[in-house]
Amino acid sequence: MSQFPYEGWSFAGAREPSRFGACQLDDAPGVDHAVGPRGTLCGITGRPLTTYRHLFAPSAPHSCPRCTDLAAAAPTQPSTQERLHDRVLAAAPGEVRDALLAALRRGAAVRLWLDGPAATLTAHYARLGELTEGAGAAAGALASAARPGLAEVEAGELRYLVVLPDDGGAPVVARGPRTAR
Numbered sequence: 001m002s003q004f005p006y007e008g009w010s011f012a013g014a015r016e017p018s019r020f021g022a023c024q025l026d027d028a029p030g031v032d033h034a035v036g037p038r039g040t041l042c043g044i045t046g047r048p049l050t051t052y053r054h055l056f057a058p059s060a061p062h063s064c065p066r067c068t069d070l071a072a073a074a075p076t077q078p079s080t081q082e083r084l085h086d087r088v089l090a091a092a093p094g095e096v097r098d099a100l101l102a103a104l105r106r107g108a109a110v111r112l113w114l115d116g117p118a119a120t121l122t123a124h125y126a127r128l129g130e131l132t133e134g135a136g137a138a139a140g141a142l143a144s145a146a147r148p149g150l151a152e153v154e155a156g157e158l159r160y161l162v163v164l165p166d167d168g169g170a171p172v173v174a175r176g177p178r179t180a181r
Contacts, residue, residue: 009106009107011078011079011081011082011085011105014079014081014082014107015076015077015078015079015082016076016077016078016079017071017072017074017076017077018071018074018075018076018077019055019056019077020034020035020036020041020055020056020067020071020074021034021035021036021051021052021054021055021056022034022035022051022052022054022055022056022057023035023040023049023050023051023052024049024050024052025044025047025048025049026047026048026049026050027047027048030062031062031063031064032052032056032057032060032062032063032064032067033049033056033063033064033067034056034058034063034064034067034068034070034071035049035051035056040064040067041066041067041070041071042064042066042067042070043066056071058071058072080110080113081104081105081107081108081110082104084104084110084113084151084153084162085101085104085105087162087164087171088100088101088104088162088171088173089101090170090171091162091170091171091172091173092170092172092173094173096133096134096160096173096174096175097173099155099158099160099175100153100155100160100162100173100175103153103155103156103158103160104153106155108153108154108155108160109153109154109155110151110152110153111152111153111154112125112150112151112152113149113150113151113152114149114150114151115149115164116147116149121150122142122148122149122150122163123142125150125152126138126139126142126150126161126163127161128142128161128174130159130176130177130179131159131161131174131175131176132175132176132177133174133175133176134161134172134173134174134175135174135176137172137174138161138163138172138173138174140172141163141165141172142163144165145163145165145166145167145169146166147166148163148164148165148166149163149164149165149166150162150163150164151164154178156178157177157178158175158176158177158178159175159176159177159178159179160173160174160175161173161174161175161176
């Protein structure tokens with residue numbers, strides 16, 4: 001039996017639809033548009049709009065039909081596993097890093113990914129005392145970064161912790177046994 005639930009899992013098969021922010025025109029409320037860097041996907045620019053803190057939902061009945069079509073035609077994006085894999089490639093070579101990369105290529109679950117001003121949360125979720133390999137380096141990376149990112153991956157009976165420095169430095173990878181929370 002495989003230790004991962006998805007036989008044949010691949011980065012190509014796990015790509016995700018593009019996501020866009022939602023907005024409404026101030027002078028024509030009630031219709032959600034997909035917003036990108038240059039205005040709405042349907043081509044509306046230069047008109048006052050209100051951008052919302054949620055994503056555009058193409059299937060919603062109040063969504064602009066043209067934005068819906070263009071959002072569906074947009075290129076797909078890498079999965080969470082692929083994005084983390086690409087970041088972990090910059091970590092120091094070693095057996096723990098290589099095992100994590102292999103697990104991500106097989107679809108291991110990324111259970112948590114924190115970025116931004118969340119130092120208290122990263123310290124809480126790191127659970128450094130449970131790590132058996134790389135805990136010291138992970139603790140040092142957490143302590144030295146002003147706004148560290150943190151990812152947690154579960155693969156079989158193992159839990160991997162990835163500290164993602166906010167300055168673009170190399171990630172630090174550690175691991176230990178999975179424990180019940």
